[in-house]
Amino acid sequence: MRKATAQSGRTMARLLHDFGHDLPRMPAPETPQRSPRLFHYAARGGAARPGRGWAPATAPVSSWRMTSDQAPVWWPFVATPGLPPTGAQMGIDQLSGGSFFADPLGWVLDDEISVTNPNIMQFGKPGRGKSGNTKAFCLRMMDFGYRTLILGDPKDEYEKLCRALGVEPFVIGPGLPARINPLAFGPLGQGWASLSAAEAHRRTAIIFGRWLTLVRGLVGSQRIGEHRVPFGPSDEVVVTTALRRLTGYSTGASQLRETTIPQLWDALNTPTDDLVRDCRYESAGHFLNETRLLRDALGQLVSGALAGLFDAHTTVDVDWNAPIQSLSLSRLDALGDDAMGIALTCLGSWGRGMREMASRGDLRIVVRDEVWKQFRLGPEAVKAYDADLRLSRATGDIQWANAHKPSDPMSAGDQGSQAVAIAKDLMHLADVKILLGQDGAVADELERLLDLGSIARDLITGWAMHGMGRGLWVVGEQMYKVQTVLHPFERDLTFTNDAIESAR
Ligand SMILES: Nc1ncnc2c1ncn2[C@@H]1O[C@H](COP(=O)(O)OP(=O)(O)O)[C@@H](O)[C@H]1O
Ligand SMILES: [Mg+2]
Known part of the structure; x- marks a missing residue:
């Protein structure tokens, strides 16, 4: 019987192949690859090579047995990478x-x-x-x-x-x-006369920006009942314009004058025509009406918290x-x-x-x-x-x-x-x-x-x-x-x- 099959010659796979179909082949079993060894045995004293922690005497080691439930207490010894020993x-x-x-x-x-x-x-x-x-x-x-x-x-x-x-x-x-004086120029104000126009412009942007942030912080710290005094874009224009006039920046002075917060308050209380015009108000009366809250908040500071401390040069x-x-x-x-x-x-x-x-x-x-x-x-x-x-x-x-x-x-x-x-x-x-x-x-x-x-x-x-x-x-x-x-x-x-x- 077996012989007859052998003589007939064609296996199922062959038969199907002759009719144009291929049976899928059984993949050859993979030979398992050995994974690289992570740990190596070291001699009892450690490897006798530089930097490998060789010790002439072995450390006394006590062995412990524990379940995987307890082991995380010791392992892995997670600690953030150390910082360099500088500073x-x-x-x-x-x-x-x-x-x-x-x-x-x-x-x-x-x-x-x-x-x-x-x-x-x-x-x-x-x-x-x-x-x-x-x-x-x-x-x-x-x-x-x-x-x-x-x-x-x-x-x-x-x-x-x-x-x-x-x-x-x-x-x-x-x-x-x-x-x-919180309105001091600081080192950026030095040697003004010899600065190029671009540098002078850059420095004024920094200095005036700093002053504006300060005045905004000071005015905004004052209260009206529960609320803080608002400091809007119009207040910003008024304060910046006044500061530019007081320091001589807007008139193109080659040497800027240092100013103080009481001087700023004065300038706002007795506005010059130039200031009123530069801030785009119709008249001094209009200016005074619109800036009342700002002036009063500054006034409170000048006679209150800043008095005798931050109000002079x-x-x-x-x-x-x-x-x-x-x-x-x-x-x-x-x-x-x-x-x-x-x-x-x-x-x-x-x-x-x-x-x-x-x-x-x-x-x-x-x-x-x-x-x-x-x-x-x-x-x-x-x-x-x-x-x-x-x-x-x-x-x-x-x-x-x-x-x-x-x-x-x-x-x-x-x-x-x-x-x-x-x-x-x-x-x-x-x-x-x-x-x-x-x-x-x-x-x-x-x-x-x-x-x-x-x-x-x-x-x-x-x-x-x-x-x-x-x-x-x-x-x-x-x-x-x-x-x-x-x-x-x-x-x-x-x-x-x-x-x-x-x-x-
Ligand atoms: N690392 C420290 N070791 C011992 N005592 C300390 C240490 N740091 C601060 N102290 C003491 O604790 C007290 C309070 O500390 P302090 O720095 O004034 O606190 P905080 O500024 O947080 O209010 C001080 O008397 C200080 O001497
Ligand atoms: Mg403290």
Whole structure:
């Protein structure tokens, strides 16, 4: 039978083939390829080659058995890639056990670290060590040629640090001689006569832009009942035109005159015909009627929060070569939170002006502590702060700001509106965030805004709340669990609990 089949010769496949059909063939079984070996056995002492961790004696190893349920506790040992050991040595990176170094400008220059600006924003509950971190960072960066500018010290807590460095801080307060003119030209106003027309034009755009942001922030911080004084496009035209006339820019003066806020107010109260015409009003009466709110808001500031502080030409002579400079503001405490916020707004704008042109290699840390006092003044003040940070031109500057929580700007009163959008934007002004201990609600807010994830969130409400200077450093997209370690000498310099020390 078998023979007959064999003789008949044609298999089913052959038969079908003869009629033009091909049966599918059974694929040949694949010979399994050996995957490359990930792990190699090493000799007990390690491979005796450079860089392979050879040790003359073997480490005592204890072996453990566990189920896969328990193993994730040990494996995988996930820790973010370490940062290079450059810049200020801040403390301990708790996940790697090594030292944590902060070097914002170095991070910007390093392609492997996703940081594009060197600015730092620090959030933390009061008393968690925000100012301590700030002082330690500034102090430790001094070794690398950085100088520090404290743009407003509401509690005078940087005074100890200044004095330790041989610098006497400026004290600003009612009845004291120090004046800061927020309408100062700054270094951009120097050598005006010899500038080309294009350069003069470029510089005026920067200077007038800065002043306008400031006046807008100041006027917008004033209230009418529950609401803030609006500052519209017509107010903008009036203020800019008046400032151009006062400085002599609109008349083509080769030397610009510095002006002050009371002079601006005067100019608006007694408008010249030129000013009225340039602002396109029919008559002086029309001008005065239309600008009443603006003038009254400025007037309140001139006779109120700015009086005797920010209403005259600058009298302090800042030595920009000193390791640190600070402006103490605690004397303003008695005038209320608004006055403090206004002082911070003025100093912020003045400081930005002073830093608009920095020489190469002039590395500086510009500190804004307790910025929430400025944020409380409403959306215009928040915008002024935003502009000061965003437009800070000196590329060697590290802007450092401390606040309690990201929603500080939202407490300005208009939830869900512009202020919220700005608050979110503010977060992007700093690629490095330091998150110290917080209560649950604020931690939730941070988690949402920064995409932290629950592990990081729990660190902020748990671990970070159990010690001063404990925080999560968010460097670009990487996170580090860091304990800042203070030297006893620094502990003394950063001590801020003097008032309650006697309770010990
Ligand atoms: N890393 C730290 N280690 C130990 N003590 C610290 C540390 N950071 C701050 N402190 C202390 O904690 C107190 C409050 O810190 P502070 O920086 O003033 O808090 P904040 O600015 O957040 O309100 C200060 O007396 C300070 O000396
Ligand atoms: Mg503080």
